[in-house]
Amino acid sequence: MTVHTSAPLSEQDREAVASLRAYGYRIHDIQALAHDQRPFAVRIPALHQTIAPGIHLRSASVELGDDSFTNSYTLCVDLDFARVDVVSTVGGFHLRDQVGTPTSFAAVSGSFSFISDDPAYQPAEPCLDFCCRDGEVVSLPTAAKPALLVRAGHPRVENLDATGTLSLQGRRYRWIGSKTPGHIPGRQAGLLTVFGAANCAVRYSDHPRTGFVRHVDPAANITPRDSAAVDYVVAWSPTEGHRVIAVHPGGGADLFAGNFVLRAGRPWARHVSLGAHVEITQLAGRDVRPLDSGISIGPSAADAAAGHTQAYDACLGNSPFRDVRNARTLVGLYGRRLMICVLDGAPKTETFRGTTPKETAAACEASGFDPASMYHLDGGASSKIAYLTQETTRVVGSMHYLKWPVLPTEPFRWQGTDGRVLRSALVLRANHQQESP
16 A cells, blocks of 8 residues: 555544644554554653552563563552452443443453454454453453453452353352363363353454454354354343353354353253353352452463463464564552553554563563463453543553545544544542542
């Protein structure tokens, strides 16, 4: 594509240029940013801000060698003064939308969700693997992964086994994730196997304007065929809870059709019919009723640096945990302190692309954090913090983000302050116990 920088800027591009210059970036042409993002490669000065009681933001540049660097933004949250909520939706939201209420001070992108550039084929539940929304477990994990869980307003980061119990049409069953090593789906009586959107394989194809597109082949995005098994597609709604919406004898259920798929052996699952009620009762040996919210997250910085990321690679396509530089969002819990760190980067630069997994672990150590206790909340271009300061919402991280055109004649649109549409985020609010009467 040839970029004509001398062409007059559209009104939207003029507004975008003005916003970027207000943030200190010397931008002249929004359309050129699709191929050259060097104007974002600006080292930031060291800064410490108090956003609200118990919430502090530290900013600094981190040198990586060979003139490469990342800008680090760290939120330090005292949980005696602030609480953390995991917010997730199916329709999505912009990060800034979560900030600005009287008790909502900051939000951080948490975006290990399925990403496809095909609007006609999206999963019913976009939060890959486990998700608990507004006190309801809406999807089950396919593999053992870390998760951020909130119970009674208290966050915890736990390694979550893909096991548990549920009732299906009034009968109690055990369930296990389909990616569990050594497990043969649908072959053990009384044991259901969970499939979901995280069983998909994202494909990358070249594109003349955007560089690449991400997509999934619907014909291949199904549960494995097995004549001895039957698959039940389970969907969730706020009014009806979990219900069986499709039955597939022999497998072949669309992985995106519901919130998850349950596989059973044929001889002992004949009683299940369309519309059957499903109630999730236990997750990794724990009663799910005390859960307020939660999402599965990425590996620890230590595990990513060591290459222990097999559970993530296929469903994320070009995995952010390869030995390449990407922007990152990390979260760690240290007693009553929650630490959230964004390591920023723009992919269309030479010196400011983010950090590799090993550089991420090293940056954690340099900041005094144990890499084994800092987990990836995000691993790409949506790594961002939105926060309230002097009654104005500001953002840091991912300022390069462009909305890709759908049609060949459409321009790129700068979305830096909004970022891309997210399906999950962490929101920092005032602790109710600390509010004034």
